Amino acid sequence: MVEQIATQFKHKDHFYLKKECILRRGKSDYAIYNIFNGDLISLEDEIGSVLEMAEGGNSIDEIAKHRRKDTASVINILQKVKNWGFGDYFSKRIYIEKYREGRLANITVFDIPVINKCYIELPSSCSRDCTFCGYPTLFPCITCTKVKGNLDEPSLKQILHRIIQMQCNSLVIHGGDPIINMPQLISIIEFCRKEGFANRISIITNGNLIDNSVMESLKKYSIHLIIPFFPASKMGSNYEEITYYKNIIELLHYYDVSFEATKVTLESTPDAPNSFLGVDHKPQNFVSAAIYDGDISQKKGKYPKLLDTCLRVKANVYYHNINHHPCLDGTLAITTEGNILPCPHLRNEILGTYHDPRIIDTIFKNRRIFDYWDLPLSAIDECRDCEFQYGCMDCRAIEARLTGNIHGKKLCTFSKIENKDLIQNVTTGEEQFIQCNLDRQKKK
Amino acid sequence: MVLGNILSDLIGENMNDQAHGFNFHTMNGNLYYYNDIDGVVYLQKDRDKVTESINYRPKMDTFSQENIKLGNEIERFLRSGAYHQLTLIVTEQCNLRCLYCAYSGNYINNRTHQNKNMSWDVAEKAIRRYWEGYKLVEEINPSFPPAIGFYGGEPLLNFSLIVRAVNFAKTLFQDKIHFNFTTNGTILTQEMLNFLLENDFYILFSLNGDRNEHDRLRVFRDGKGSFDVLYRNLLMLRDYDSDFYFHNCGLSLTYDIGTDLQRLYDYCENNNDILPPVSIIASVNPLFTDWYSRYSPEQIKYFEKSLTLLKNKYLTSCTKGEQPFGFLNRFFQGQYLPIFRRTENTVSTNKVFPLTASCVPGRKIAVYPNGSIHCCERISENFPIGNVEIGLDVDLIENIVKQYKSKIYPGCDSCPVKRLCQICFAVVAGKNSFERNPSNLCEIFFQNTKNRFIELWTMLENGAPESIFLPKQTNVDEEWYTW
Numbered sequence: 047m048v049e050q051i052a053t054q055f056k057h058k059d060h061f062y063l064k065k066e067c068i069l070r071r072g073k074s075d076y077a078i079y080n081i082f083n084g085d086l087i088s089l090e091d092e093i094g095s096v097l098e099m100a101e102g103g104n105s106i107d108e109i110a111k112h113r114r115k116d117t118a119s120v121i122n123i124l125q126k127v128k129n130w131g132f133g134d135y136f137s138k139r140i141y142i143e144k145y146r147e148g149r150l151a152n153i154t155v156f157d158i159p160v161i162n163k164c165y166i167e168l169p170s171s172c173s174r175d176c177t178f179c180g181y182p183t184l185f186p187c188i189t190c191t192k193v194k195g196n197l198d199e200p201s202l203k204q205i206l207h208r209i210i211q212m213q214c215n216s217l218v219i220h221g222g223d224p225i226i227n228m229p230q231l232i233s234i235i236e237f238c239r240k241e242g243f244a245n246r247i248s249i250i251t252n253g254n255l256i257d258n259s260v261m262e263s264l265k266k267y268s269i270h271l272i273i274p275f276f277p278a279s280k281m282g283s284n285y286e287e288i289t290y291y292k293n294i295i296e297l298l299h300y301y302d303v304s305f306e307a308t309k310v311t312l313e314s315t316p317d318a319p320n321s322f323l324g325v326d327h328k329p330q331n332f333v334s335a336a337i338y339d340g341d342i343s344q345k346k347g348k349y350p351k352l353l354d355t356c357l358r359v360k361a362n363v364y365y366h367n368i369n370h371h372p373c374l375d376g377t378l379a380i381t382t383e384g385n386i387l388p389c390p391h392l393r394n395e396i397l398g399t400y401h402d403p404r405i406i407d408t409i410f411k412n413r414r415i416f417d418y419w420d421l422p423l424s425a426i427d428e429c430r431d432c433e434f435q436y437g438c439m440d441c442r443a444i445e446a447r448l449t450g451n452i453h454g455k456k457l458c459t460f461s462k463i464e465n466k467d468l469i470q471n472v473t474t475g476e477e478q479f480i481q482c483n484l485d486r487q488k489k490k
Numbered sequence: 491m492v493l494g495n496i497l498s499d500l501i502g503e504n505m506n507d508q509a510h511g512f513n514f515h516t517m518n519g520n521l522y523y524y525n526d527i528d529g530v531v532y533l534q535k536d537r538d539k540v541t542e543s544i545n546y547r548p549k550m551d552t553f554s555q556e557n558i559k560l561g562n563e564i565e566r567f568l569r570s571g572a573y574h575q576l577t578l579i580v581t582e583q584c585n586l587r588c589l590y591c592a593y594s595g596n597y598i599n600n601r602t603h604q605n606k607n608m609s610w611d612v613a614e615k616a617i618r619r620y621w622e623g624y625k626l627v628e629e630i631n632p633s634f635p636p637a638i639g640f641y642g643g644e645p646l647l648n649f650s651l652i653v654r655a656v657n658f659a660k661t662l663f664q665d666k667i668h669f670n671f672t673t674n675g676t677i678l679t680q681e682m683l684n685f686l687l688e689n690d691f692y693i694l695f696s697l698n699g700d701r702n703e704h705d706r707l708r709v710f711r712d713g714k715g716s717f718d719v720l721y722r723n724l725l726m727l728r729d730y731d732s733d734f735y736f737h738n739c740g741l742s743l744t745y746d747i748g749t750d751l752q753r754l755y756d757y758c759e760n761n762n763d764i765l766p767p768v769s770i771i772a773s774v775n776p777l778f779t780d781w782y783s784r785y786s787p788e789q790i791k792y793f794e795k796s797l798t799l800l801k802n803k804y805l806t807s808c809t810k811g812e813q814p815f816g817f818l819n820r821f822f823q824g825q826y827l828p829i830f831r832r833t834e835n836t837v838s839t840n841k842v843f844p845l846t847a848s849c850v851p852g853r854k855i856a857v858y859p860n861g862s863i864h865c866c867e868r869i870s871e872n873f874p875i876g877n878v879e880i881g882l883d884v885d886l887i888e889n890i891v892k893q894y895k896s897k898i899y900p901g902c903d904s905c906p907v908k909r910l911c912q913i914c915f916a917v918v919a920g921k922n923s924f925e926r927n928p929s930n931l932c933e934i935f936f937q938n939t940k941n942r943f944i945e946l947w948t949m950l951e952n953g954a955p956e957s958i959f960l961p962k963q964t965n966v967d968e969e970w971y972t973w
Contacts, residue, residue, distance in 0.1 A: 065530075102953070103951070103952075103953050138518065138519075138520070139518065139951050139952070140520050140533065140951060141516075141520075141947055141950040141951045142533070143530075143531055143950075145530075145834075145835075146834050146835070147834065147835045147836055148833055148834070148835070148836045149831060149832070149833045149836075150830065150831040150832075150960065150961065151831050151961045155633055155634040155635065156571070156574055156631075156634050157631075158570060158571075158630055158631045159631060159632075159633050211629045211630065212629070212630055212631075212632070213630060361835075406632065407628070407632040410631075410632040410633040411632055411633060411635070411665055411666075413633065416633075
């Protein structure tokens with residue numbers, strides 16, 4: 047049988063991955079990124095090391111010699127990869143340039159910086175009293191908390207005026223629940239719209255205070271809502287919350303106000319049903335967050351079972367994450383106290399305050415903001431040797447909170463991947479957050 | 491028209507809506523196809539997958555000009571992408587008479603040496619106009635630093651104006667300004683050095699090699715070579731502040747067929763602890779001149795042989811995975827980087843100039859001693875885009891863009907290397923109009939580009955690591971200096 051295979055591939059001396067398949071080596075394992083469809087495939091060392099040599103232009107005989115294997119064994123491995131549709135044989139050395147979109151060059155000072163999201167924190171309490179409020183949260187920027195303090199509205203507006211002059215894709219207003227103080231909220235939104243900001247303005251709200259009059263205002267200013275949905279059992283007795291949320295969503299649907307849902311998981315009860323399940327009208331998008339309400343101080347943390355967050359790594363994501371942080375890039379935040387941060391929950395990373403009218407110019411001129419925007423995971427010690435680093439939705443906010451270090455790492459998306467099966471991610475939509483297929487296909 | 495007929499044989503069957511490019515064989519005998527529609531190189535055997543691949547993505551309607559209002563696009567550009575640098579041509583005088591100089595009379599599209607100096611009135615207004623424009627762009631891009639360059643003639647002949655301009659600019663701009671100039675280095679004094687160091691100037695010295703080579707073409711008015719004077723001043727600067735010398739200074743080398751390349755290479759490699767790093771290596775401009783007709787076929791053959799030897803040294807080094815440094819890197823890397831780093835699978839965002847490599851006028855601005863503003867210091871005086879009294883003039887810019895397009899764009903349709911074109915204003919600006927000189931400029935460019943693909947792909951097939959050609963992380967100053 048082995049001899050038959052060897053004869054069959056007599057004139058196939060080399061093997062190369064397709065232009066859309068990029069092999070990356072981690073500390074001990076390998077991964078293939080299919081940047082056409084976004085799949086991220088984990089490979090065991092034996093396959094990965096053979097492929098690495100093949101990609102380097104070595105012939106099958108050379109690989110066999112170097113790996114101290116017989117040629118048929120190497121062919122056997124390569125045939126498996128070919129059967130998966132990732133590569134093919136060639137009779138001689140060739141060069142397959144990997145697929146990419148755009149140019150292959152550094153971002154220069156002449157490239158216009160894009161503020162993808164600017165978070166505006168308004169002092170606001172909350173009409174709820176969740177037991178887990180304030181716990182360490184993975185992706186806290188899409189959930190809520192309570193915020194004390196007083197707003198210096200003129201200073202905030204001055205800084206918003208400057209940000210709106212630049213290329214800013216969206217504003218996210220959060221609290222507390224910003225809807226608790228509608229006059230303050232409308233004043234800020236109205237200012238932004240009058241300044242000519244036509245892009246998306248989002249509000250993070252628990253939805254508790256949404257009624258017809260609030261809806262009229264939201265509709266008037268084309269506001270988008272982000273609503274955290276918590277595990278139903280934690281939020282009230284007997285799933286009352288599900289009914290409650292259904293009513294809110296009905297109202298949003300009636301007024302045709304767009305919204306997205308944050309599906310929040312609690313680490314202590316990861317299997318608890320989420321109130322999101324009761325929603326009839328689906329949001330434009332849903333994203334996932336997790337609250338660590340247990341003790342994670344000892345063991346190396348993992349992302350909750352239901353939150354296998356990794357990015358769908360198409361070409362734009364892959365090349366972006368080589369040089370930039372997957373989340374921080376393009377983010378700015380203004381806190382109630384007036385601090386300018388690279389993320390609304392990196393509270394200690396203060397770039398300046400809005401009492402300095404030139405602060406936005408300053409952080410771009412002295413390039414401090416790029417210390418965060420251009421922080422790829424290869425700059426994080428724990429991630430540097432990880433083959434999945436270009437597909438990880440790393441959250442610096444919770445890592446900094448848990449480790450006290452902006453470059454720290456305690457939670458790992460991929461630490462649960464212990465077997466060496468082929469893992470194929472399945473997308474739940476075109477958005478970036480995806481749910482891993484827990485029923486992984488076994489193609490060993 | 492120019493290119494269509496010439497290239498029809500080369501690209502023939504490959505031209506259609508989705509595949510438009512050329513085949514090339516590497517030296518290892520592999521056949522590839524470069525498709526200019528998406529910028530991708532395919533294995534020739536995968537040619538039938540080109541259509542499939544393009545259909546997979548949005549239509550690569552790269553060069554669409556539908557519904558473009560040119561004036562509006564130019565105005566938009568002036569508020570977002572312009573004013574990268576102000577170049578003040580502080581004098582048209584020079585104390586040297588380099589034989590190949592753009593102003594030597596050897597170029598039909600350029601002036602000759604004049605005695606004009608820029609006045610303070612013009613310089614002050616120019617800096618003010620630049621500041622006003624910079625402030626507009628800063629609103630949308632606060633991260634790029636203002637930059638002022640001084641050009642000539644020999645700019646140090648009007649040093650007092652440079653001092654005044656620098657001091658004025660520093661009062662006007664609140665932020666760090668990058669100052670730079672190119673000089674022959676022969677009239678540099680200690681007093682000048684103090685000022686240049688104090689203001690963190692970046693200085694490009696024109697040095698063409700050892701004494702023999704340098705003095706062959708770079709001479710004073712009396713015909714004497716300028717090497718000794720320049721070299722003495724370089725050593726003075728090195729001894730005065732070696733850190734500044736090696737970090738803020740660079741060499742601009744110009745060569746032609748008469749250059750002994752091997753000797754130039756040896757000189758640079760053997761003196762890298764004495765000389766500043768090599769920043770630019772350029773050939774004597776072959777456009778709008780008969781400069782190269784002075785060389786015999788034997789001289790050309792000898793030059794080509796030297797060039798091949800050096801290139802082989804570079805290719806061997808890359809194939810072994812060794813990153814070439816210094817002279818070799820500067821000499822050859824620039825030929826392959828535009829190929830390796832080319833854009834792929836994206837639509838051009840340049841609505842003013844979707845074709846060729848021209849800057850939109852205003853990206854840089856060059857102010858001449860008479861106060862006229864031009865898009866580049868290398869272009870003749872006949873294409874002003876404004877003046878220091880009114881600043882940039884959108885109507886003038888629009889007019890020049892239209893002139894350029896009407897003269898240069900015909901023929902581009904059939905070009906198989908549109909994405910890689912390097913033709914710009916400075917390349918085709920004649921005395922009074924835009925023209926290709928020599929007329930087969932595009933054919934030469936295409937052939938060179940194809941050769942670069944062959945050499946690069948051969949290198950990569952033979953094991954040259956991609957990392958040699960990948961962008962390196964640089965700090966802002968390095969980024970600016972190498973711009």
